[in-house]
Amino acid sequence: MKILLIAEYRDGKLLTGYTEQLGFAEKMGAEIVMFLAGSDSALPNYGGKLYLADASSCGEFNPDAHKKMILEVVAKEQPDMVALAHSSYGWDLAPRLAYGMQAAQVSEVVDVQDKLLVVPACNSKLRRSIRCTTGQTVVTLQAGAFKPVELSAAPQVEKVSMTAEGRVIFEGYEAAAAGGVDLTKAEIIVSAGRGIGKPENVAMIAGLAKALGGEYGASRPVVDSAWVEHNRQVGTTGQTVAPKLYVACGISGAIQHLAGMKKSEFVVAINTDKDAPIGEVADVLVVADLMQFVPIFTEKVQAL
Amino acid sequence: MKILVCIKQVPDMESKFKVAAEGTWYDNQDLAWRMNEYDEYAVEQAVRLKEQVGDADLTVLSIGSDKVKETMKKALAMGCDRGAHIADDAAWNKEPFQVAGIIAEYARDKGFDVIFTGMQSQDRGSGQVGVLVAEMLELPSVSTIVDFGYEAGTIIAKRELEGGIKAKVKVQAPAVVTCQLGLNTPRYPTLPNIMKAKKKELLSIPVAELLKVNARMETANMFFPEKKGGGLVLEGEAGELADRLISILKDKTTVLK
Ligand SMILES: Cc1cc2nc3c(=O)[nH]c(=O)nc-3n(C[C@H](O)[C@H](O)[C@H](O)COP(=O)(O)OP(=O)(O)OC[C@H]3O[C@@H](n4cnc5c(N)ncnc54)[C@H](O)[C@@H]3O)c2cc1C
Ligand SMILES: Nc1ncnc2c1ncn2[C@@H]1O[C@H](COP(=O)(O)O)[C@@H](O)[C@H]1O
Numbered sequence: 001m002k003i004l005l006i007a008e009y010r011d012g013k014l015l016t017g018y019t020e021q022l023g024f025a026e027k028m029g030a031e032i033v034m035f036l037a038g039s040d041s042a043l044p045n046y047g048g049k050l051y052l053a054d055a056s057s058c059g060e061f062n063p064d065a066h067k068k069m070i071l072e073v074v075a076k077e078q079p080d081m082v083a084l085a086h087s088s089y090g091w092d093l094a095p096r097l098a099y100g101m102q103a104a105q106v107s108e109v110v111d112v113q114d115k116l117l118v119v120p121a122c123n124s125k126l127r128r129s130i131r132c133t134t135g136q137t138v139v140t141l142q143a144g145a146f147k148p149v150e151l152s153a154a155p156q157v158e159k160v161s162m163t164a165e166g167r168v169i170f171e172g173y174e175a176a177a178a179g180g181v182d183l184t185k186a187e188i189i190v191s192a193g194r195g196i197g198k199p200e201n202v203a204m205i206a207g208l209a210k211a212l213g214g215e216y217g218a219s220r221p222v223v224d225s226a227w228v229e230h231n232r233q234v235g236t237t238g239q240t241v242a243p244k245l246y247v248a249c250g251i252s253g254a255i256q257h258l259a260g261m262k263k264s265e266f267v268v269a270i271n272t273d274k275d276a277p278i279g280e281v282a283d284v285l286v287v288a289d290l291m292q293f294v295p296i297f298t299e300k301v302q303a304l
Numbered sequence: 305m306k307i308l309v310c311i312k313q314v315p316d317m318e319s320k321f322k323v324a325a326e327g328t329w330y331d332n333q334d335l336a337w338r339m340n341e342y343d344e345y346a347v348e349q350a351v352r353l354k355e356q357v358g359d360a361d362l363t364v365l366s367i368g369s370d371k372v373k374e375t376m377k378k379a380l381a382m383g384c385d386r387g388a389h390i391a392d393d394a395a396w397n398k399e400p401f402q403v404a405g406i407i408a409e410y411a412r413d414k415g416f417d418v419i420f421t422g423m424q425s426q427d428r429g430s431g432q433v434g435v436l437v438a439e440m441l442e443l444p445s446v447s448t449i450v451d452f453g454y455e456a457g458t459i460i461a462k463r464e465l466e467g468g469i470k471a472k473v474k475v476q477a478p479a480v481v482t483c484q485l486g487l488n489t490p491r492y493p494t495l496p497n498i499m500k501a502k503k504k505e506l507l508s509i510p511v512a513e514l515l516k517v518n519a520r521m522e523t524a525n526m527f528f529p530e531k532k533g534g535g536l537v538l539e540g541e542a543g544e545l546a547d548r549l550i551s552i553l554k555d556k557t558t559v560l561k
Contacts, residue, residue, distance in 0.1 A: 010465070061471055064444070088465040092447040095400075095432045099439035104401070104520035107430040116524050122427050123317040126330060127529050132521040167444035169474040176468030188559055212559065224486035230468060237468050245559045252317065266557045268549065273318055274539075280531060284552055287539045297546040304550070304560060 003030040004079040006070065008089050009038030009055055011173055017085040018044050019148035024083060024141050026149055027112055033077050035070055040157065047153030053160050061089070064166035067096040073160065074101060079136070086140035094140050104132040108255075110145045124255050124277045143236070143259055180231040181215055188214025188245045191234055191261075192222050195250015195271065195290060199227040204294050205249055211301045217241070219251045235260035249290045253278025270294065305360040309350040309384065309420040310407055310434075311343040313368055313375040314427045328523040329396055330427075339375045342422025346483040348490040349452050350420045351383035356454065361385050363416075367406055368395040373506060380501035381493030387504065392511035398519070400428070404436035405517035410509070411441060416478060418459065423448050423482040434482035445480040446473055450487050 003025045007018040018034070025032045034046060037053040037060065044050065051073045058065045074082065074097070082097055084090035086108045098105035111118040116129040117139060183189060190209040192202055202222070209216035218228040220235060234241055236256040246264035251257060253269070253276055261267070262281050269282040270290045279285045286293060315321070315335040324331040339347070347364065354360040364384040366372045369392070376387045390406055392398070398406075411419060421434035431447075438445030450470065451462035457477050462470040464484050493501070536552070538545050553560045 091431045095435035128526050129524045131524045134520045171472040174470040282535050284536045292542045296542050300546045
């Protein structure tokens with residue numbers, strides 16, 4: 001079996017996600033080739049063959065051009081599988097490649113069991129194993145699902161080139177809103193999820209954080225609703241934190257939230273739903289209505 | 305201007321799920337159904353675009369059993385002009401390539417200027433359908449948008465990247481965009497609009513007329529993930545739970561001095 005890995009490059013930097021793609025390929029026992037639209041001054045640590053396009057001429061984000069180049073590599077290498085990260089770059093490009101290759105696409109692979117790819121369903125409450133009926137497949141891999149591998153040798157570079165023609169015109173990056181708290185430095189974080197119900201209840205969560213001597217954070221819906229500012233959002237599109245204690249209040253435990261907090265030393269979840277996926281990473285799951293539990297718990301902590 | 309928005313009806317994710325007898329999907333009994341969260345943002349953005357340009361016709365499309373018409377009515381009450389219901393009792397079992405094929409076949413000769421989809425469905429979660437529809441119709445597409453503007457045939461959007469960074473992009477309509485959470489604040493349908501929606505066109509088309517592509521994969525097995533060992537589940541009265549949690553934190557962590 002042969003897998004073509006698509007590495008990622010953004011804002012002049014090589015992203016490290018390719019090491020997990022290498023881990024996946026190793027688990028599949030596959031022969032590897034790699035493609036990168038990047039720069040020869042930032043090459044992946046991987047000793048095999050690398051098809052390298054120059055991002056300064058073809059663009060860092062140019063779906064039409066990247067698709068075309070990768071399909072040419074596919075035609076030449078005839079891989080059984082093309083693997084990308086399940087990232088803003090990967091999930092955008094993968095269906096384009098799958099369509100071009102007339103291949104099945106399996107999104108957000110979290111595991112391989114009995115040679116079948118496993119993906120989450122229903123906000124990760126369930127899993128599915130998938131059987132593809134096409135010769136070639138395209139897959140995207142969930143961040144953190146496969147053990148990173150670094151192969152220290154330098155790659156053998158084969159240059160590919162393409163002009164920057166494409167219908168989607170990239171006009172630059174906009175940085176995340178900066179300033180305010182730095183959650184990454186907090187030793188204790190209490191986070192509010194959609195389960196808090198209304199903005200007035202942020203104060204209750206902040207109150208518990210204060211009683212514990214920590215900071216408060218939030219899941220995305222709470223931030224999207226502007227109940228809490230963005231720099232307190234935990235998850236893939238917010239902060240990645242690893243405090244000594246993380247208390248998730250009314251948070252279901254979607255993969256994108258877990259990615260931002262699963263390295264916490266001790267996780268407490270407060271949730272009315274005993275089956276909420278946050279239970280998978282929680283050291284303690286308190287099955288309770290947070291409206292009742294949090295005020296009592298806060299009071300008892302203050303009394304210590 | 306012609307606009308299309310694609311919506312899916314999904315179970316409320318707080319539902320108690322069971323795997324159905326045949327073992328490849330969840331049991332659809334005893335579930336509360338609603339509009340896929342991502343699609344609410346898509347509908348809102350489509351309605352805003354219609355309001356902005358004035359002279360526009362906005363179709364909402366959904367593939368599914370008769371039951372999905374309930375969710376389509378919400379979209380009509382939010383401001384869509386007409387509904388295209390693709391009647392398919394086996395929609396739950398369609399994989400993204402087929403769903404996209406059906407939508408593309410419907411849209412092919414209708415000259416939509418902008419097609420909105422959600423970035424992913426909450427139950428299947430493939431995040432493929434929107435981009436595939438664009439590929440099938442040979443249109444450009446922008447995925448994961450958190451900001452949308454339209455000016456004289458040009459879409460100006462922001463894509464959300466990891467860590468809260470955004471990419472600013474421009475594309476010429478006709479095009480497909482897939483909508484991410486937080487793109488806007490979806491409106492609640494008002495009572496008068498709910499009444500008006502009842503009179504709007506909601507046509508059902510049999511899926512057989514539009515399904516021209518074969519499945520490329522199938523679900524071998526659906527199952528619950530294994531819980532990682534060691535996690536403690538506490539149940540009981542709130543005061544007692546608080547005491548137990550405090551003693552656990554004293555025991556297992558250094559945060560309570
Ligand atoms: C590309 C992408 C990036 C994303 N990035 C992020 C990110 O950075 N961070 C993030 O958080 N999400 C992110 N998301 C969104 C993520 O998929 C989920 O939608 C989100 O995390 C859900 O937030 P939640 O758990 O607060 O809400 P829900 O999923 O709605 O969960 C609410 C929970 O509260 C519980 N509850 C309800 N009432 C009570 C009560 N009274 N007492 C106790 N419990 C109660 C419910 O049982 C439920 O489990 C991203 C999604 C995508 C597609
Ligand atoms: N059955 C369906 N009917 C209409 N639109 C759908 C359907 N399934 C998926 N979609 C659209 O495709 C998007 C992405 O779905 P998915 O690729 O399944 O994650 C959704 O947000 C919807 O906009």
